Amino acid sequence: MAIRKAKLPPIPKDSKIRQALGLGIGIWDYMEKNQKKFGDTFTLTLPGQGPMVWSADQAVIKDTLRLKEDQYDASLVQLPIDVGEKNVVFQNGKEHQDARKLLIPHFTTERLKNRSQVMHEIVTEHVNTWNPGDEFNIPRLVGDITLDIICFTLFDLRQGGRKDRYKELILGWLIEGTSDKMFTIGSLVGTKKYRQFLNKKYKKQTAQGRIGNGKKSLVPWKLAVDYKVQLANMLREDIQDIRTRNNKDEIHVLSILARTKDVDGNLLDVERVISECVGMMVAGHETSAATAAWFFIWMQKKPDVLRKISDEINNSIAEEGHYNASKVVDLPYITACLNESQRLTPSAVGFIRWLKKDTQLGDYLLPAGSAILPNIYLTQRSKEIYGEDALEYRPERWLEGNKYSPTEFMPFGGGRRACVGMNQGKQQLKLIFSEIARRVEFTSEYQKPGKLPRSRMIGGQTEPENGVIATVKSVLPYEQQELSKSA
Numbered sequence: 001m002a003i004r005k006a007k008l009p010p011i012p013k014d015s016k017i018r019q020a021l022g023l024g025i026g027i028w029d030y031m032e033k034n035q036k037k038f039g040d041t042f043t044l045t046l047p048g049q050g051p052m053v054w055s056a057d058q059a060v061i062k063d064t065l066r067l068k069e070d071q072y073d074a075s076l077v078q079l080p081i082d083v084g085e086k087n088v089v090f091q092n093g094k095e096h097q098d099a100r101k102l103l104i105p106h107f108t109t110e111r112l113k114n115r116s117q118v119m120h121e122i123v124t125e126h127v128n129t130w131n132p133g134d135e136f137n138i139p140r141l142v143g144d145i146t147l148d149i150i151c152f153t154l155f156d157l158r159q160g161g162r163k164d165r166y167k168e169l170i171l172g173w174l175i176e177g178t179s180d181k182m183f184t185i186g187s188l189v190g191t192k193k194y195r196q197f198l199n200k201k202y203k204k205q206t207a208q209g210r211i212g213n214g215k216k217s218l219v220p221w222k223l224a225v226d227y228k229v230q231l232a233n234m235l236r237e238d239i240q241d242i243r244t245r246n247n248k249d250e251i252h253v254l255s256i257l258a259r260t261k262d263v264d265g266n267l268l269d270v271e272r273v274i275s276e277c278v279g280m281m282v283a284g285h286e287t288s289a290a291t292a293a294w295f296f297i298w299m300q301k302k303p304d305v306l307r308k309i310s311d312e313i314n315n316s317i318a319e320e321g322h323y324n325a326s327k328v329v330d331l332p333y334i335t336a337c338l339n340e341s342q343r344l345t346p347s348a349v350g351f352i353r354w355l356k357k358d359t360q361l362g363d364y365l366l367p368a369g370s371a372i373l374p375n376i377y378l379t380q381r382s383k384e385i386y387g388e389d390a391l392e393y394r395p396e397r398w399l400e401g402n403k404y405s406p407t408e409f410m411p412f413g414g415g416r417r418a419c420v421g422m423n424q425g426k427q428q429l430k431l432i433f434s435e436i437a438r439r440v441e442f443t444s445e446y447q448k449p450g451k452l453p454r455s456r457m458i459g460g461q462t463e464p465e466n467g468v469i470a471t472v473k474s475v476l477p478y479e480q481q482e483l484s485k486s487a
């Protein structure tokens, strides 16, 4: 029998730079253009990186989700921020499964239900400060709220100087560490190599006790390293305090991780605890902000949908006699609305697996050293899967008994590496949007008919090119007694 040779699916004739630009600005248009030309599976080749095969072919995606951990190399994921190479995202095989086991217990249904009431209070505190005429950029506004939620989830901090300092450092680090320039340097020199370089700088500065002056310099990575050093210092202090207190009743994520022992009975290495903590900050921040940006635009375009969300929340309040956050996050209509937004406008266009060996996926035998990316965007817009109205925003499709498989709906990735924080991400967005729907009226340019704005990569996520600017028109006061009843 003739031996088949591994081969890349078609590659556009565009130069590598043009292909990189196609991914950076207007990625959705670029995906559609290539699909028209080549079909569901095509290869993009960017400067400084191996070939990337994007596929919206169900057989290819099914096989990708079945890949075993020894078939791909997660350490090659192109994230230029230094979260530590031992972080779950970069691990393979048993180390990866063990790392997931450290994180998954923090996002169980029970933990999330326990957290929902305080998460709602955080959202409410934000909305209570809004006034008619206030102008916001929605992804940044949601980013700010979710930072408060992360400070509560990770550190059990709701107020005070320490919380403010954490927030400031996390935000500074995320902005500097995931800026366009960091992604560009990463792709030019190799992202893994660049991360290792940043980690060396971080370790050296830490060992020398140099926390940095917080000022910009000509060195493009300087501020990112300074922020990481300072953030890690705070985490180190807290880990030490937690270990001294050894209070088994504490259930915030940092406390549990700091008290976790490995199979030999030793406490986890401090740098490992820091790494998983900062990793969750990176994984949850821009993803939530970008998802919220598109969800907000759909709500502006679909006032009838927004009204139905508001009715659903108000009915729940009437039934329960108060706002019950753990009930609100399970309400079917708002859940369908978020699904529909993530279907048509997902924050991640694809997720990646770098293949170690020649690998058969569907009808394709892909060469070692190439990457396969299930194409979330194109798959979730497919008429074959979602029907003739696939391009319409219609939340009802989720309530009509349709079941979409993990290869048909995958805004949180899939298989052994699917998003660990999926339920936390969905919960915080539903709590934010339910509060907006029932209390706040916004005006924005998206209320006028017209196409969606062009997409642009921000911090590795797909966001509207020029942000989402909206002005508060009115805010209903919060009924205080509801909050105290539900506390």
Ligand code: HEM
Pocket: 088, 089, 090, 100, 103, 279, 280, 281, 283, 284, 285, 287, 288, 291, 347, 348, 350, 351, 352, 411, 412, 413, 414, 415, 416, 417, 418, 419, 420, 421, 422, 424, 425, 426
């Ligand atoms: C709407 C918000 C979010 C979206 C859209 C999102 C999306 C994703 C996607 C697409 C992946 C890659 C999965 C894959 O390769 O198959 C991922 C991985 C991950 N996410 Fe999320 N995410 C969100 C929120 C969060 C939050 C809030 C956290 C934690 C607090 C989190 C933690 C993680 C982690 C740790 C991974 C790596 C999992 C692994 O490699 O095993 N995410 N996420």
